[in-house]
Amino acid sequence: MRLDPELVAKAEAVRALLAEGLEALAPLGVETAPLRQALMDLEGPFLLVVAGEFNSGKSSLLNALLGAPLLREGVTPTTDKIQLIAYGEGTEALGEDLVLVRFPHELLKTLRFVDTPGTNAVIRRHQALTEAFLPRADLILFTTSADRPYAESERRFLELIRSWGKKVVLVVNKADLLNEAEKEEVRAFVLEKARETLGLVPPVFLVSARTGEGLAELEAKIREVLRHEAARLKLSSPLGVLQRLLEEGQDRLSAERERLLAEAERCRTLDALLKRHLRQTQEEFAGRKARLAQVFAEIEERGERWFKEHVRLGRILDLLNASRVQKSFESEVIRDAEERLVLELTDALAWIGRRERDLLASALDLIKTARPVEAAEEGDLKARLQEALARFSPEAEAAFVQGRVEAALKATALAEAGAVGLGALIALLLHGLAADVTGLTAGLAAAILGLSVLPRRREAALRAFKRRLAAIREELEAALEKALAEELEKSAERFRVLYRPDCERIQGALEALEAKVERLRALDDEAKRLRANLEDG
Ligand SMILES: Nc1nc2c(ncn2[C@@H]2O[C@H](COP(=O)(O)OP(=O)(O)OP(=O)(O)O)[C@@H](O)[C@H]2O)c(=O)[nH]1
Ligand SMILES: [Mg+2]
Numbered sequence: 001m002r003l004d005p006e007l008v009a010k011a012e013a014v015r016a017l018l019a020e021g022l023e024a025l026a027p028l029g030v031e032t033a034p035l036r037q038a039l040m041d042l043e044g045p046f047l048l049v050v051a052g053e054f055n056s057g058k059s060s061l062l063n064a065l066l067g068a069p070l071l072r073e074g075v076t077p078t079t080d081k082i083q084l085i086a087y088g089e090g091t092e093a094l095g096e097d098l099v100l101v102r103f104p105h106e107l108l109k110t111l112r113f114v115d116t117p118g119t120n121a122v123i124r125r126h127q128a129l130t131e132a133f134l135p136r137a138d139l140i141l142f143t144t145s146a147d148r149p150y151a152e153s154e155r156r157f158l159e160l161i162r163s164w165g166k167k168v169v170l171v172v173n174k175a176d177l178l179n180e181a182e183k184e185e186v187r188a189f190v191l192e193k194a195r196e197t198l199g200l201v202p203p204v205f206l207v208s209a210r211t212g213e214g215l216a217e218l219e220a221k222i223r224e225v226l227r228h229e230a231a232r233l234k235l236s237s238p239l240g241v242l243q244r245l246l247e248e249g250q251d252r253l254s255a256e257r258e259r260l261l262a263e264a265e266r267c268r269t270l271d272a273l274l275k276r277h278l279r280q281t282q283e284e285f286a287g288r289k290a291r292l293a294q295v296f297a298e299i300e301e302r303g304e305r306w307f308k309e310h311v312r313l314g315r316i317l318d319l320l321n322a323s324r325v326q327k328s329f330e331s332e333v334i335r336d337a338e339e340r341l342v343l344e345l346t347d348a349l350a351w352i353g354r355r356e357r358d359l360l361a362s363a364l365d366l367i368k369t370a371r372p373v374e375a376a377e378e379g380d381l382k383a384r385l386q387e388a389l390a391r392f393s394p395e396a397e398a399a400f401v402q403g404r405v406e407a408a409l410k411a412t413a414l415a416e417a418g419a420v421g422l423g424a425l426i427a428l429l430l431h432g433l434a435a436d437v438t439g440l441t442a443g444l445a446a447a448i449l450g451l452s453v454l455p456r457r458r459e460a461a462l463r464a465f466k467r468r469l470a471a472i473r474e475e476l477e478a479a480l481e482k483a484l485a486e487e488l489e490k491s492a493e494r495f496r497v498l499y500r501p502d503c504e505r506i507q508g509a510l511e512a513l514e515a516k517v518e519r520l521r522a523l524d525d526e527a528k529r530l531r532a533n534l535e536d537g
Contacts, residue, residue: 007231013530014235015042021242021523028249028516034135035245038238045086046111046230047136048222051161052143053154054078054118054126057173060209061143062115065219066105077121082133085113097129107219110226120153131160135241138233139225140166146174146206149186150193158197165240167233168202169221170194176208232534239527239534246524253517260510267503270363274495277359278488281352285484288348289477295340296473302333303465311441311458319445322438329434338430342423345405345480346398352484353397356491360389363495384498401487408479429472436468437461 018039025032041047050058059071059079070085072078081099087109088102116133117126134140140161144154149172161168172190175183183206195201203221207214225233306329311319319325364385402422409425440461447457 007235010530010534011042011235014239015039017523017526017530018042018238018242021246021527024516024519024523025245025249028252030245030249030252032245034241035238037136038241041136042234042238046138046226046234047114048111048139048141049114049116049133049137050141050143051116051130051134051137051157052118052171053145053151053157054121056118056143056145057209058118058143059115061141061171061173061207062113064209064212064215066103066107066113068103068105070101070103071115077118077123077126079115079117080123080126081117082129083115085115107222110230111222119157120151134161134166135164135244136237137164137166138230138237140168141171142168142202143171143173144190146172146177146183146186149190155193155197158194162198164244166237167229168194168198169218169225170202170204171218172204172206173209175206175213176211178206236531236534239531243524243527246520246527249520250517253513253520257510257513257517260506260513263506264503264510266367267499267506269366270499273363273366274359274492277355277362278492281355281484281488284351284355285348285481288344288351289480292341292344292348292477292480293473295337295344296469299333299337300466300469302335303469304462306333307458307462307465311444311454311461313454316445319441322442325441326434326438329437330431333437334430334434338423338427341426341430341476345422345426345476346402348480349401349405349483350394350398352401352487353394356397356487356494357389357392357394359491359495360385360392363498364389381499381502388494388498401483404483404486405479408482409475426476429475433465433468433472437465440464 018035022032022035022039025035050062052058054077055075057073060073062085063069063071063073066085071083081097083099083101084094085101085103085108087104089104090102092100092102094100114133114137116130117123119127119130121127142154142158142161144150158168170190172186178186187204187206191201191204194204205214205218205221207218209215310325310328364382367382367385406422406425409422409429444457444461
């Protein structure tokens with residue numbers, strides 16, 4: 001490798017980029033061993049890897065190129081280790097699957113040949129060994145045999161080679177088995193197929209390891225590559241590895257994004273569930289308000305009858321007896337209104353409590369039936385919902401809401417201090433109504449004694465009674481509405497805290513993920529730029 005300063009600078013840039021890639025990829029769970037190896041190989045010799053299907057004559061080809069029977073040849077799958085061939089003497093095992101074969105051939109001073117186990121043999125381990133070594137190659141001699149050039153399995157293998165961004169020289173071995181016309185046919189066929197797979201036309205050599213045919217041309221090509229391209233290939237080879245792993249990293253991030261989006265979808269579903277719940281609760285509440293209104297309508301109706309019956313000239317003296325008027329009003333008009341109102345209200349409050357419980361239960365159902373996203377995190381929310389459900393007591397909740405209604409009523413102008421409990425408060429309001437009527441009718445009776453304006457005065461008194469009744473009704477409804485609104489807000493918040501942390505975490509994770517995607521993309525752009533730069537130089 002020439003050591004001109006420009007190249008040294010490029011090598012530094014490559015090394016820095018590889019290190020950065022390593023740092024970005026490792027946390028993504030991408031297998032970064034090839035990249036770490038590539039970093040180490042930057043210092044090492046040029047690796048020319050001979051790869052191809054078993055029996056295509058890889059070992060024979062290397063033996064022929066080096067002019068010595070260094071490597072075992074055979075008709076069955078033969079080579080079972082990666083064999084590094086370096087300058088020197090003597091053979092040495094470098095590991096279980098790696099052998100260093102030394103030979104004092106001058107070519108080996110500038111490169112190392114690598115003989116690999118054949119692919120597509122019944123021995124799967126051979127294929128795995130070779131595939132694992134591919135990323136280290138600076139140049140690949142892809143050997144195929146003239147008697148079965150470019151099989152489907154070879155296409156797949158060549159695609160794998162391409163995915164690592166390797167430069168390939170195609171070698172069709174055993175050319176001695178073909179006549180001249182067949183050779184041209186095979187060459188054209190292989191060229192066309194290789195172009196389809198690689199997207200470019202690689203150099204193709206028809207050779208015979210047996211007869212030596214075409215070997216000189218192949219060797220010349222190797223020397224030419226070494227002379228003109230070795231430095232560039234040596235640097236762009238690890239960039240190819242980086243790019244391939246970056247792609248893998250992007251795939252992982254995409255899968256992760258899918259998963260997160262599915263989870264985010266669940267957040268939206270829960271939001272929608274809550275919204276629907278709030279709307280439905282409001283709607284059903286309208287029905288409950290109508291039932292309260294019914295009780296008031298009945299009081300009013302009875303009140304009208306009572307006025308007609310009792311506020312008459314014939315009964316004018318009765319009207320002066322305040323306590324009798326009050327008793328009569330209470331027994332005929334108010335009647336069981338207090339119990340019924342308390343019943344309706346208590347029922348409404350218990351219903352608010354049950355509604356929240358229903359909300360939790362539907363959320364739990366939703367989570368249970370949702371397609372399994374990430375079991376662990378889903379289990380977490382499920383557990384929280386379950387716990388909230390278990391802790392939740394509609395009765396306690398109703399009692400709590402009741403307290404709010406009472407507080408709201410106590411704060412109104414109609415209520416008088418000292419009353420404890422919803423029943424007492426309502427009784428106070430209604431009995432106040434009776435007391436009003438007493439005063440009303442007494443005044444009325446006094447004013448009209450001897451006069452014949454009774455019907456008009458009676459109508460005025462009835463109107464006053466209705467106004468007062470409507471005011472009580474409004475107070476009650478307003479108190480209940482206020483309690484409901486507060487309760488709904490509280491319940492919504494209680495519900496949201498169950499899943500909002502998850503949703504925020506998901507949102508955060510999605511943002512972090514996009515940042516990683518961006519980083520990998522930037523690294524890839526930089527790898528591309530450096531490679532283009534190497535091509536130019
Ligand atoms: N006719 C002919 N036979 C050859 C040629 N080169 C190799 N062979 C024969 O093909 C067979 C396989 O040769 P190897 O060199 O072992 O092939 P390989 O690709 O290394 O095989 P594996 O190590 O199993 O992957 C042997 O029987 C060789 O004698 C050639 O150029 N012409
Ligand atoms: Mg072999």
